[in-house]
Amino acid sequence: MHHRKAMLAALTLSLGTLSLGAVALAQTGLQKGITIAFLPKQVNNPYFATAWKGGQAAVKEFAGVGKQVGPSDAGASSQVSYINTLLAQRQKAIVVSASDQNALVPYLKRAMSQGVKVVTYDSDVAVGGRNVFVSQASADTIARDQVRILARQIGSKGEIAILSATPNATNQNAWIKVMQEELKKPQYKDMRLVKIAYGNDDDQKSFTEMQGLMQAYPNLRGVISPTTVGISAAARYLSGSPYKGKVALTGLGTPNQMREFVKNGTVQGFALWNPEDLGYLASYAAAALVSGQITGKEGEKFSAGKLGQRTVGKDGVVILGPLTVFDKNNIDKFNF
Amino acid sequence: MTVPQPAPPPAPQRPARSLLGWETTILALVAVALLVGSTLSDAFLTGANLSNLASNLVEIALIALTMTLVVIAAEIDLSVASIVGMCSALLGVLWAAQVPMGLAILGALGLGALAGLLNGWLVTRLGLPSLAVTIGTLALYRGLAYALLGDRAVADFPPFWTNLGFGLVPGTQLPIPIVAFVILAVVTAALLHATPFGRSLYAIGANEVAARFAGLRVGRTKLLLFVLSGLMSAFAAVVYTFRFSSARADNAVGLELSVIAAVLLGGVSIFGGRGSVIGVIAAVFLIGIIQNALTLADVPNEILTIVTGLLLILSVLGPNLAARVRAARQRRSTLAGPKGGAP
Numbered sequence: 001m002h003h004r005k006a007m008l009a010a011l012t013l014s015l016g017t018l019s020l021g022a023v024a025l026a027q028t029g030l031q032k033g034i035t036i037a038f039l040p041k042q043v044n045n046p047y048f049a050t051a052w053k054g055g056q057a058a059v060k061e062f063a064g065v066g067k068q069v070g071p072s073d074a075g076a077s078s079q080v081s082y083i084n085t086l087l088a089q090r091q092k093a094i095v096v097s098a099s100d101q102n103a104l105v106p107y108l109k110r111a112m113s114q115g116v117k118v119v120t121y122d123s124d125v126a127v128g129g130r131n132v133f134v135s136q137a138s139a140d141t142i143a144r145d146q147v148r149i150l151a152r153q154i155g156s157k158g159e160i161a162i163l164s165a166t167p168n169a170t171n172q173n174a175w176i177k178v179m180q181e182e183l184k185k186p187q188y189k190d191m192r193l194v195k196i197a198y199g200n201d202d203d204q205k206s207f208t209e210m211q212g213l214m215q216a217y218p219n220l221r222g223v224i225s226p227t228t229v230g231i232s233a234a235a236r237y238l239s240g241s242p243y244k245g246k247v248a249l250t251g252l253g254t255p256n257q258m259r260e261f262v263k264n265g266t267v268q269g270f271a272l273w274n275p276e277d278l279g280y281l282a283s284y285a286a287a288a289l290v291s292g293q294i295t296g297k298e299g300e301k302f303s304a305g306k307l308g309q310r311t312v313g314k315d316g317v318v319i320l321g322p323l324t325v326f327d328k329n330n331i332d333k334f335n336f
Numbered sequence: 337m338t339v340p341q342p343a344p345p346p347a348p349q350r351p352a353r354s355l356l357g358w359e360t361t362i363l364a365l366v367a368v369a370l371l372v373g374s375t376l377s378d379a380f381l382t383g384a385n386l387s388n389l390a391s392n393l394v395e396i397a398l399i400a401l402t403m404t405l406v407v408i409a410a411e412i413d414l415s416v417a418s419i420v421g422m423c424s425a426l427l428g429v430l431w432a433a434q435v436p437m438g439l440a441i442l443g444a445l446g447l448g449a450l451a452g453l454l455n456g457w458l459v460t461r462l463g464l465p466s467l468a469v470t471i472g473t474l475a476l477y478r479g480l481a482y483a484l485l486g487d488r489a490v491a492d493f494p495p496f497w498t499n500l501g502f503g504l505v506p507g508t509q510l511p512i513p514i515v516a517f518v519i520l521a522v523v524t525a526a527l528l529h530a531t532p533f534g535r536s537l538y539a540i541g542a543n544e545v546a547a548r549f550a551g552l553r554v555g556r557t558k559l560l561l562f563v564l565s566g567l568m569s570a571f572a573a574v575v576y577t578f579r580f581s582s583a584r585a586d587n588a589v590g591l592e593l594s595v596i597a598a599v600l601l602g603g604v605s606i607f608g609g610r611g612s613v614i615g616v617i618a619a620v621f622l623i624g625i626i627q628n629a630l631t632l633a634d635v636p637n638e639i640l641t642i643v644t645g646l647l648l649i650l651s652v653l654g655p656n657l658a659a660r661v662r663a664a665r666q667r668r669s670t671l672a673g674p675k676g677g678a679p
Contacts, residue, residue, distance in 0.1 A: 070637075077588075106498060166586075168489055
């Protein structure tokens with residue numbers, strides 16, 4: 001074992017003198033050829049495609065072997081069969097965004113017992129189901145920021161609604177809970193949450209749900225849609241309706257999806273973290289786990305390429321950072 | 337696996353032979369799929385992978401057993417997946433209300449039987465077509481599932497029970513639920529192929545009016561079939577809930593299509609009167625093997641969906657073509673017959 005490590009060190013050292021890239025490799029101390037599989041909730045979803053772009057870029061930097069697999073429907077049971085498949089393929093690490101908080105846990109535990117490192121990103125699983133969770137931002141920040149943005153747009157007054165994804169999406173539900181708490185604060189006393197609707201992360205369903213909201217609540221002043229599918233469908237409905245510019249819409253969206261609605265005045269501003277960075281960070285976390293640099297304990301540090309050094313927080317959570325707000329002044333600087 | 341006794345069918349054209357023909361085709365396809373799978377990936381023919389493969393299929397396989405009986409009797413039950421969702425939700429609600437697990441499971445099974453009873457009652461007493469009835473109850477039961485559990489999920493089941501869902505029989509690679517499936521499959525095969533009740537299903541499916549005149553109690557038989565279907569769906573719900581340690585109203589959404597696809601691919605005639613348990617089990621595993629092998633080989637999702645679609649078309653086309661070939665052969669033999677025999 002020691003012998004092998006020494007050889008590896010010598011090898012990386014000698015390679016390090018050869019090229020700049022290899023120097024970076026020697027500095028990060030990551031193993032080469034680590035196999036990492038991304039398992040998003042859904043393939044063919046632009047958000048996860050962008051996250052995978054970042055994940056793949058990181059894998060390239062540390063000379064690993066990466067791939068993305070996953071179901072085309074957002075059901076937890078379909079993710080389970082992929083976990084089993086990745087186990088059979090002897091992947092070193094699985095980076096997963098969980099469709100269900102609990103359903104995947106027994107299978108991920110089985111994977112970890114066979115030495116596979118498990119990183120969750122975007123949507124976590126229950127305790128014991130993973131080594132590290134790479135979180136977009138803390139649930140508190142994400143939820144409070146969205147309430148704050150909407151409050152500014154409607155002058156902190158009037159009826160508001162939430163258009164979420166599926167009723168059991170772990171992350172959405174956590175945010176909604178914080179939003180409900182946040183709205184109890186004195187500065188929001190004139191804002192009233194009248195309805196939480198679910199568009200199931202389906203474009204058409206979200207569109208009709210938004211339509212339904214406007215019909216059911218004629219006094220609605222604003223809507224928060226904390227899902228990229230929901231906010232763009234809602235914006236499409238608003239931009240073709242008499243409510244355009246009168247009813248505020250904010251939430252979490254990608255600049256490419258929302259650009260036209262920001263420019264035509266339907267949406268003033270919305271927020272998101274950078275999903276590409278999220279995937280990038282998740283890849284590095286997985287590689288650091290496989291290389292034995294971290295185990296998921298609080299206080300451990302690892303280097304995450306261009307994102308610099310990161311620290312594992314409480315309960316094995318690694319936080320990407322604060323949200324970015326996109327509006328007509330900055331939206332053209334982003335392309336994802 | 338042993339091939340059960342071929343059914344002594346009452347239909348005039350000796351479908352036993354054609355049935356055997358289609359079964360052989362499906363079993364051959366399973367062999368081909370296993371072979372191709374093992375060339376696609378080294379990880380395919382390993383105990384662990386085959387164990388996962390079987391585990392992933394268990395709910396579909398279970399419900400397909402009773403669906404086989406229902407479709408042979410020329411009926412259909414589209415509400416099975418909704419019954420899974422509803423019973424899973426009830427199991428979660430009862431457990432969250434601190435009902436002992438044994439009682440909670442009994443409650444879920446009882447609800448499934450009741451749901452089946454309602455289906456059967458609407459079909460037999462009101463004489464409504466089962467297709468329409470179960471499309472209705474598909475929505476009704478799913479709605480009740482959401483009414484029971486809403487958007488919550490119950491997950492804190494004791495490890496003893498969840499282990500029954502995803503655990504292996506000690507010392508083997510055999511998933512525990514598969515053992516239950518094997519027992520139920522043997523019981524169902526025996527029921528269908530070796531009892532008067534089973535024979536009556538073929539008779540009812542082939543010609544209901546004739547079956548009535550022959551003194552078969554058609555209504556009662558069908559009622560029982562729907563209750564069995566509901567009960568089996570409830571059992572699948574218990575397995576599903578423990579396997580994913582998650583009771584949710586949206587569990588098993590869309591599962592009815594996989595079940596019916598397997599039943600048809602297995603050679604059960606959608607018009608009733610024809611089919612066997614072994615053919616359906618082979619079809620369930622054929623679909624599972626193909627999907628598993630393609631996934632292992634990193635074949636993209638779209639291709640997987642296309643292949644599944646093609647399989648379904650084959651499931652309708654295959655038995656039909658077989659029937660045509662058989663009819664043509666019979667014509668030839670009747671044409672050739674008189675020449676050699678009678679003057």
